[in-house]
Amino acid sequence: MNQRRLYRFARYLAVLAALVLLAQPLQYERANAAAERPTTPGSCQFASPTGNVQHVIYLQFDNVHFTRDNPNVPSDLEQMPHLLNFITNNGVMLTNHHTPLISHTGTDILTSLTGVYGDRHGGPVSNSYRYYNSNGTTSSTPTFAYWTDRIGNGTYNMLSAPNTNTPAPWVPYTRAGCNVGAVATANIVLENIGNDVDTVFGPNSPQHDEAQNNPPQAIRDFEGIAVHCAQGDQACSTSNTGVADLLPSEPGGYNGYNGLFGHAYVAPVISPNGPLLDLNGNPINGFPGFDGMSAAVSLAYVASMQEHNIPVTYAYISDAHDNHTLARAYGPGEAGYVAALQSYDSAFNTFFTRLEADGINKNNTLFVITSDENDHFVGGPPAPTNCDGVNVPCTYSQIGEVNTNLTGLLATQQNITTPFTVHADSAPVIYLNGQPDRSAPVTREFDRAVGRLTAVNPYNNQTQTIAQYLADPVEMKLLHMVTVDPARTGTLTMFANPDYFLFAGAPNCTQPCVAINPAFAWNHGDVQQDIIKTWLGMVGPGIRPQGVDSTTWSDHTDIRPTIMLLTGLHDDYVHDGRAIVEELYAWALPQSLRAHRETVQRLGEVYKQINASVGQLGLDSLTVSTRALESGSLSDDTTYTTLENVLTGVNTDRDNVAGQIKTLLENATFNNQSINEQQAKQLIAQANALLSAVHSLAGQ
Numbered sequence: 001m002n003q004r005r006l007y008r009f010a011r012y013l014a015v016l017a018a019l020v021l022l023a024q025p026l027q028y029e030r031a032n033a034a035a036e037r038p039t040t041p042g043s044c045q046f047a048s049p050t051g052n053v054q055h056v057i058y059l060q061f062d063n064v065h066f067t068r069d070n071p072n073v074p075s076d077l078e079q080m081p082h083l084l085n086f087i088t089n090n091g092v093m094l095t096n097h098h099t100p101l102i103s104h105t106g107t108d109i110l111t112s113l114t115g116v117y118g119d120r121h122g123g124p125v126s127n128s129y130r131y132y133n134s135n136g137t138t139s140s141t142p143t144f145a146y147w148t149d150r151i152g153n154g155t156y157n158m159l160s161a162p163n164t165n166t167p168a169p170w171v172p173y174t175r176a177g178c179n180v181g182a183v184a185t186a187n188i189v190l191e192n193i194g195n196d197v198d199t200v201f202g203p204n205s206p207q208h209d210e211a212q213n214n215p216p217q218a219i220r221d222f223e224g225i226a227v228h229c230a231q232g233d234q235a236c237s238t239s240n241t242g243v244a245d246l247l248p249s250e251p252g253g254y255n256g257y258n259g260l261f262g263h264a265y266v267a268p269v270i271s272p273n274g275p276l277l278d279l280n281g282n283p284i285n286g287f288p289g290f291d292g293m294s295a296a297v298s299l300a301y302v303a304s305m306q307e308h309n310i311p312v313t314y315a316y317i318s319d320a321h322d323n324h325t326l327a328r329a330y331g332p333g334e335a336g337y338v339a340a341l342q343s344y345d346s347a348f349n350t351f352f353t354r355l356e357a358d359g360i361n362k363n364n365t366l367f368v369i370t371s372d373e374n375d376h377f378v379g380g381p382p383a384p385t386n387c388d389g390v391n392v393p394c395t396y397s398q399i400g401e402v403n404t405n406l407t408g409l410l411a412t413q414q415n416i417t418t419p420f421t422v423h424a425d426s427a428p429v430i431y432l433n434g435q436p437d438r439s440a441p442v443t444r445e446f447d448r449a450v451g452r453l454t455a456v457n458p459y460n461n462q463t464q465t466i467a468q469y470l471a472d473p474v475e476m477k478l479l480h481m482v483t484v485d486p487a488r489t490g491t492l493t494m495f496a497n498p499d500y501f502l503f504a505g506a507p508n509c510t511q512p513c514v515a516i517n518p519a520f521a522w523n524h525g526d527v528q529q530d531i532i533k534t535w536l537g538m539v540g541p542g543i544r545p546q547g548v549d550s551t552t553w554s555d556h557t558d559i560r561p562t563i564m565l566l567t568g569l570h571d572d573y574v575h576d577g578r579a580i581v582e583e584l585y586a587w588a589l590p591q592s593l594r595a596h597r598e599t600v601q602r603l604g605e606v607y608k609q610i611n612a613s614v615g616q617l618g619l620d621s622l623t624v625s626t627r628a629l630e631s632g633s634l635s636d637d638t639t640y641t642t643l644e645n646v647l648t649g650v651n652t653d654r655d656n657v658a659g660q661i662k663t664l665l666e667n668a669t670f671n672n673q674s675i676n677e678q679q680a681k682q683l684i685a686q687a688n689a690l691l692s693a694v695h696s697l698a699g700q
Contacts, residue, residue, distance in 0.1 A: 043177035043230060044311050047568025049588045052541040055365040056173075056312045056567060057302060060109055060185070062319040063522060064371045066095050066535040070382065073333035073389040076320065077535075079341040082349040087369065090362045091539030092546040092583045098555040099373045099532045101479050101613040102126065102427045102493070102525045106143035108372040108556055109186040109316070110158075113169045115560025115575035117480035117613060121166045122159030122488075124481040125429050130421055131487040136434035138421045144191040148246060149199050155485050158187060160573075162484055165249045169560070170228040172569040173312045174245075174257055179235060180228040181266075181305035183315035184293045189226040190261050193218040200243060200261050207262075220286025222262035224293075225301065227269070227310060231256050235309065241265045251572035263287045270304040279303075279350045293318045294340075295347035303354050320344060321522055329521035331379045331396040333389025366540035366566055368559060374534045375522040376426075376498035378402065380459055400518035401426075404455060404466065404496075405505035408513040414449035417507065418442055420491070424503035427525035429490040436491070438472045439641070441634055443491060447472065450494055451630035455514045457499060466502070467626075469495035469527060474644050475625035478651045479613045480576075492629070495622070498526045527622065532614045538580075542566045542588030552582045553605065555612045561669060565589075570670045576611065578604045578665045592668040596675040600668065603661055603680055606687040611658040616691055620698035621647060650694055657686045 046053045064076045077084045087093045100111045100118060106126030107118050118124025126143035131153055133139055141151045147168050149157045158166040170180040170188060182188040190196040193211040197218070201207040211218040228245055229236030236242035236258035245259035260266050263286050267276045275283040279296040288297060298315045305313050320340035321330045330337035355361060380398035387394035406428065410416040419433040430450070436443050453466045471493045476482050482489050496502055501523060505513070524531050536554060543566075557577025564570055565579045566588060579593075582601060586594050593600050609615040628643035661683050667673035 043233075044173075044179070045176050046178070047176075048566055049542060049568070052364055053366050053567050054311060055306060055360055056563065057306070057360075057365060057367050058312075058314045058563070059298075059302075059317060059367075059369045060112060060315070061317045061369075061371040062105060063373065063375045063524070064317075064320065065374055066093070067374070067530075067533075068332075069377045069530075070332040070389075070394070072386060073394065076341055079338065079390070080345040080348060082345050082352065083369070086348070086352055086367075087537035087539055088547045090545055091367070091537065091543045093548045094536040094538075094552055094554055094580070094583070095548055095550045096553050097370070097534050097536040098553070098612065098614050099534060100124070100556055101481060101527065101532075101618075102425065102429075103373045103527070103532050103614075104425065104427075104525045105372045106186055110143070112370065112372075112556040112559050113186070113188070113314070114166060115557050115564075115571070115577045116160075116166075116573070117557060117576050119477075119480040119483050120160050120576065122155075122157060122483050122485070124476075124483065125423055125488070125490070128423065129429070129488060130423055130431050130490070131485070132431065132435045133487075138431045138433075140421075140423070142191070144186055146190055146196040146199055147187050148248070149195050153485070153487055155487075159483060159485055163249075165247065167251055167571060167573055168228075168247050168254075169314075170312075171247070171250060171254060172564065172567075172571060174228055174230045176569060177230045178312050179230055179233055179310040181270075181302070181310040181313040182226045182228070183298050183301040183305075183313065184224045184287075184290050184318075185314040185316050188228070188314065190223050193222060197222055200259075217286075219289070221264035222287075224287040224290060225261075225263045225266045227260040227266055227305070229258050229260070233258075233309075235269050236260050240269060270301070270308045270310070272308075276300065276304060279347045279354075290316070291318050291322070291324050295344040295351075299347055299351040303351060303358075306355065306360055307358055317344075319522075327519045329399060329519065331382060331394060331399050331521060332377060333382060333387050333394030334396065335393045338389050338393070362539050363541065366542075366563065367538065368563060369537040370556075370559065371534045373524050374531050375524040376526065376528060376530050378459075378499045378521050378523055398459065398516065399521045400516040401501040401520050401523050402455070402458060402499045403515050403517040404500045404502045405509065405511075405513040406430075406450075406453075406502045407504045407507050408509040409453050409455070409466075410449055411507050412509050412513070413453060416446060416449045418446055420446075420504065422502070422504040423490070424501065425525040426498055426501055426523040427493060427495045427527070428502040430492045430494065432491040438474065438491070439637075439644075443472075444632070444637060444640065445634060447492060447629040448632070450492065451626070455500070457497075458514070458516055459499065464497055466496050466500055467494050468497055469622045469626045470629040471495070471622060471625050472629060472644075474647050474651070475621060478621050478647060478654065479618050481613075495527045498523050498528050498531060527614060527619065538562070538583060540566070542584050544583055544585055546583065549583065552580065553608050553615075554580050555608065555614070557612070558608075561666075565669055574662060574666045576662070578607060578662075579669050580604075590669070590672045592672045592674050596668070596677065596680075599675055599677060599680050600665065602684055603665060603675075606684050606691070607658060607661045607665065609691055610654050610687045611662070617650075617654060617694055620691075620694045621650060623698040624694070646697070650690065653686075653690055657683055657690065661687070 242258035382394035631639040
């Protein structure tokens with residue numbers, strides 16, 4: 001590393017710090033079923049512009065793509081034209097939309113629901129994560145758990161501050177008198193029949209006894225479906241087996257609210273005249289499991305909820321590319337994959353037709369539809385080479401992620417036997433036993449060894465370096481991956497070649513350390529564009545019908561504030577995202593945003609690039625971090641120390657500038673406070689200077 005360039009960059013940081021002082025500091029704190037017609041509306045009162053939003057339908061897919069994975073094979077959404085056309089003909093499809101890190105289902109959905117990154121909702125590593133115990137070992141816990149669950153060290157799983165539960169996404173709606181339905185949506189339903197059942201129903205409840213004595217029935221009865229009711233609503237009364245909806249640390253308090261948890265209790269409310277049917281006319285005999293949430297099932301729950309005084313519905317739809325019967329993934333254009341997408345498209349056709357007959361449509365309903373993340377297909381070439389899936393089915397002789405034993409490779413290639421545990425992923429998070437300091441010799445030796453690991457990729461027989469990027473706690477903090485619970489902070493995150501899935505296995509390679517696993521062929525968690533870049537569709541009052549917008553940069557944190565703005569509601573915290581004003585009519589904006597719309601857009605654009613996990617600053621700093629962690633030796637770690645100090649300074653300055661921009665945008669969006677043009681210009685200049693400096697350093 002050129003020391004003069006490092007010196008010049010350090011001088012830049014000093015200048016930037018002085019610029020920051022000039023800006024005024026501000027405080028910032030988811031055959032046609034017989035559809036029953038809608039029941040009499042309850043007391044739900046949105047405060048949307050002109051009062052035209054009466055329903056909210058939020059749908060989040062697991063790994064459904066707008067872009068093509070094979071240029072000859074129509075993409076997932078192209079094979080679902082009833083959904084794609086509904087969005088592009090009536091609203092906007094944002095195709096420059098992004099995930100947080102790590103880019104995996106739990107983190108991505110929770111970020112979408114809350115509008116804050118994982119460092120503020122507690123789950124930046126998913127779908128499970130590890131935490132350190134007092135003896136230096138680690139334990140694993142699922143990211144998927146009911147909202148108020150605690151993990152083994154006593155902290156909330158959903159954690160926003162020390163001993164503080166992350167504010168729940170249904171609260172603004174229920175406070176406004178609106179019932180909220182949840183269909184397999186992360187953490188606002190019961191995710192298991194252990195801790196979750198005891199948390200909601202109690203350890204001495206009949207539900208606990210059923211979970212102990214008949215687990216399969218308990219899963220069907222209690223998991224995956226919930227209704228959070230407005231205060232005093234009869235749907236969640238004790239006579240319907242409603243229980244207290246407890247949120248002990250919700251800002252402003254949350255008392256006197258009830259909820260229904262599980263198909264056993266929700267189905268009689270939303271299908272009182274017989275069994276609940278999916279959109280093909282088949283009975284839904286209890287929750288079918290999270291992998292069983294096809295479009296025909298999830299959308300049947302949503303439609304029935306909307307028809308029975310539950311005007312806000314969140315739903316998860318499982319992926320179409322996994323063969324859950326044969327435990328083998330499909331490749332693009334394979335017959336089973338195409339058939340699944342055809343069935344999903346048929347379900348959406350039925351769904352939109354049914355809602356229209358109910359009077360629930362684009363004129364009175366806010367539709368928000370997205371995917372948790374994209375993912376990277378791992379497989380050989382299709383046969384025949386010109387297959388398109390729809391007319392000529394594709395087949396694959398080789399398919400599956402490259403399973404890689406990290407422990408064995410470190411021991412055999414680098415002679416590293418330091419004990420560690422790992423959250424297995426294409427972006428594995430590694431925890432060295434004892435939680436040594438990031439700069440300790442044992443840690444630094446481990447960092448360098450991970451960066452040097454190679455493997456022969458079985459798909460091309462080429463020897464490759466496995467790691468593409470490395471992040472230790474300094475960079476992880478900048479990427480919003482460090483929570484207020486220090487026990488959750490790993491030693492090192494390895495963003496690997498996306499073909500690879502890494503885990504801690506045997507301490508040798510007696511069995512192959514690198515092998516294809518055909519059960520899984522779609523990798524996520526990583527930072528490559530085919531993983532972090534996804535899509536967001538919005539239709540409804542206030543949304544300008546623009547078709548496809550491939551320009552506006554957005555990420556999952558922006559979904560929540562946009563919904564809150566369009567419904568006229570608000571959260572009791574400041575979002576990490578911003579309302580996507582580019583897609584909204586002027587009349588849907590408060591005067592404070594209309595009066596400064598160009599400035600608001602410029603602030604929003606630069607804010608995303610400095611603050612989003614996968615914005616320009618995040619990705620450039622990750623390049624710098626990788627250089628730092630791979631550098632040096634046991635006798636000389638000067639470059640590492642210098643670059644880590646620079647990144648620490650970047651983090652401080654980013655937080656300062658981003659915090660002020662965030663406060664300006666939040667106050668203008670929800671408190672009708674005017675934008676100070678001079679302050680805004682200063683902040684835009686500071687943000688651009690920071691972007692330029694880090695980009696320059698990343699290019700050295």
